[in-house]
Amino acid sequence: xxxxxxxxxxxxxxxxxxxxxxxxxxxxxxxxxxxxxxxxxxxxxxxxxxxxxxxxxxxxxxxxxxxxxxxxxxxxxxxxxxxxxxxxxxxxxxxxxxxxxxxxxxxxxxxxxxxxxxxxxxxxxxxxxxxxxxxxxxxxxxxxxxxxxxxxxxxxxxxxxxxxxxxxxxxxxxxxxxxxxxxxxxxxxxxxxxxxxxxxxxxxxxxxxxxxxxxxxxxxxxxxxxxxxxxxxxxxxxxxxxxxxxxxxxxxxxxxxxxxxxxxxxxxxxxxxxxxxxxxxxxxxxxxxxxxxxxxxxxxxxxxxxxxxxxxxxxxxxxxxxxxxxxxxxxxxxxxxxxxxxxxxxxxxxxxxxxxxxxxxxxxxxxxxxxxxxxxx
Ligand SMILES: *Cc1c(COP(=O)(O)O)cnc(C)c1O
Numbered sequence: 001x002x003x004x005x006x007x008x009x010x011x012x013x014x015x016x017x018x019x020x021x022x023x024x025x026x027x028x029x030x031x032x033x034x035x036x037x038x039x040x041x042x043x044x045x046x047x048x049x050x051x052x053x054x055x056x057x058x059x060x061x062x063x064x065x066x067x068x069x070x071x072x073x074x075x076x077x078x079x080x081x082x083x084x085x086x087x088x089x090x091x092x093x094x095x096x097x098x099x100x101x102x103x104x105x106x107x108x109x110x111x112x113x114x115x116x117x118x119x120x121x122x123x124x125x126x127x128x129x130x131x132x133x134x135x136x137x138x139x140x141x142x143x144x145x146x147x148x149x150x151x152x153x154x155x156x157x158x159x160x161x162x163x164x165x166x167x168x169x170x171x172x173x174x175x176x177x178x179x180x181x182x183x184x185x186x187x188x189x190x191x192x193x194x195x196x197x198x199x200x201x202x203x204x205x206x207x208x209x210x211x212x213x214x215x216x217x218x219x220x221x222x223x224x225x226x227x228x229x230x231x232x233x234x235x236x237x238x239x240x241x242x243x244x245x246x247x248x249x250x251x252x253x254x255x256x257x258x259x260x261x262x263x264x265x266x267x268x269x270x271x272x273x274x275x276x277x278x279x280x281x282x283x284x285x286x287x288x289x290x291x292x293x294x295x296x297x298x299x300x301x302x303x304x305x306x307x308x309x310x311x312x313x314x315x316x317x318x319x320x321x322x323x324x325x326x327x328x329x330x331x332x333x334x335x336x337x338x339x340x341x342x343x344x345x346x347x348x349x350x351x352x353x354x355x356x357x358x359x360x361x362x363x364x365x366x367x368x369x370x371x372x373x374x375x376x377x
Contacts, residue, residue, distance in 0.1 A: 003310040006366065009184040009285070010248065012356045017241040018057075021242075025167050026238035032211075034233030040240050041194065044179075045339065047243070049172040051195040054205035055236060056210050059158040059180020061229035062092040066176045068227075069205045070152050072097050076125040079151075082331060082342035084130045088156055089320050089329075095268065097125070101321050101328045103339040106348055109287075112341070113141035114334040120145070126152040131160035131170055132350040134284035135274055139165045139173045154178065161186040162250045164280040171196040181235075185243035186249060186284055189235040206287040224304035229319060254285040254358040259360055260352065263367025267374060286352040287316075288370075296347040303350055305373040311366050316349040 024036055036053055056062045059284025072078060074096040080089045083099040083111035090100040101113040110132045120127075120240065127146060129137045130350075135156075146153050157163075159172040164170070171177020179185075181192035197203050213226025231239075242249075261272060269291035275281055290299060303313045319342040320326045331339045352366060 002224070003365070004374050005310045006312060006358070007355065008312040008314050008353050009353060010355045010357055011183045011188050012116070012245075013238075014245075015239075017238055020237040020241040021234050026248055027233075029233045032230035032232050033217065033314055034058075034236070036233050036240055037231060040189075040231075040236040040243065042195055043240065043243050045196045046230060047246070048196045050175060050177070050338050051198050052196065052200065052317065054195045054210065055231040055239075056193045056195060056208045056229045057231055058191045059178060059182060059185075060087040060091060060195040061155075061210070061227070062180070062195050063088060063093055063154070063156060064229060065156055065219050066195055067095045067097070067208050067230055068209055070154070070175070072125045072128055075123065076270060077123045078122065078321065079111075079119045079124060079127040081128075081132065082339035083317055083345055084132055084156070084320070085317055086320060086323065088128045088130055088134045089326055090312055092128075093325060098329065098331065099320070099326060100124070101326065101339055103331075104132070104136075104335040104345070106341045107137050107139075107275050108279070109345060110135060110137040111142065111351060113138055113145055115317050115332050115339075116142060117145045118334070120139060122153060123252055124149075124151050126154055126235075128154050128156050129174060130156040130158075131163060133287050134160050134163055135276070135281040136163050136165040136170065136279045138276075138278070139168070143173065147194045152176075158182075158185060159284045159288065160282055161284045162246060166278050167280075170175065172198070175199060176202065178365070181239055181242075184285075186253070186282065187239065187246055188237040188304075189231065189242070192231050192235050192239060205271040207354035208349065216302035224227070224316050236249055249356050251284055253354065256354055256356075256363060257283040259363040260364075260367065263363055264288075264370065267371060268301040270374070280317065283354065285354045287349060288352060289349040292344060299350060302370075302373050306366075306369055309369045309373075311369055315358060316346050316351070319343050319346040341345045344357060 041053040153174035310339035
């Protein structure tokens with residue numbers, strides 16, 4: 001019998017989740033009105049240390065409605081890290097602006113503040129600071145670069161629920177923060193997202209934009225072309241239950257990373273998730289960076305060999321500048337044009353299974369398989 005297949009990620013849904021979702025369904029409030037929405041918004045925004053939370057349909061629409069609320073549009077540029085999930089660049093295109101790709105930092109893989117400083121020009125309106133793979137950006141440096149320049153900082157926290165930067169929670173430092181609750185994120189609502197902010201006027205504008213931009217004082221009068229980016233009440237019910245378990249999930253994810261470090265100890269030429277001294281990262285997903293000399297083909301052969309052993313993995317994101325919609329975008333490194341760090345990571349790094357449902361024995365099996373594949377039998 002072949003060994004059990006270990007997926008790279010699987011949601012952790014229990015009795016509490018089933019209870020809340022059934023309650024929402026039984027109540028009849030199955031669209032986007034209902035008690036769980038406000039409850040989820042309040043609980044989660046408090047956790048982020050922000051005054052307002054607006055639940056939306058997913059992490060991508062959270063980003064798009066945020067850019068729209070900031071007034072970003074045609075003729076504007078938005079700086080995006082050169083290595084991240086493509087949604088952060090796609091939304092810039094969708095609001096009619098242009099993404100500029102700034103390289104990531106070689107130590108912690110998020111937007112490099114020096115590259116950001118070089119990327120900002122007269123048309124720059126905003127920067128999307130993505131806290132990638134659970135590690136925070138260096139927010140003080142990013143905020144300092146943008147200060148006095150009319151460049152808004154939007155934090156994309158889709159991969160970093162619960163992480164902290166110098167004690168401050170994700171989403172509380174920029175003008176806006178966005179989260180995703182997709183099935184592979186730290187907590188899930190199936191599909192879902194949230195925008196958090198301390199700016200009451202912006203929060204109100206986002207609340208209206210995501211709900212067809214209907215004038216609160218005049219029904220069916222739409223003050224601009226709005227969106228339907230709403231979350232449903234059963235999704236929010238799932239979110240409430242997941243949120244009540246977030247500390248349990250984060251603790252289990254910490255253990256998983258410690259187990260991986262133990263299992264993979266002594267293997268030459270690999271590096272796992274970074275941690276800068278100013279950061280309290282979370283383990284959204286276990287990352288392995290191979291030596292710089294490895295080719296993308298060698299990395300992919302490693303992933304194929306792990307798949308043969310029943311272990312699901314995923315390659316790092318493809319550097320945005322390599323893909324058709326962003327090939328023509330301006331690419332800026334810390335000292336050079338081009339994005340060498342993003343290009344290298346996208347070729348040499350990959351992710352290992354990271355579900356809170358995994359046990360120590362699963363990690364041992366994965367560690368043994370990786371050791372075999374990297375060192376030969
Ligand atoms: C997952 C993710 C998103 C998009 O979230 P969805 O809910 O899937 O739309 C955006 N940005 C980053 C960095 C992500 O990891």
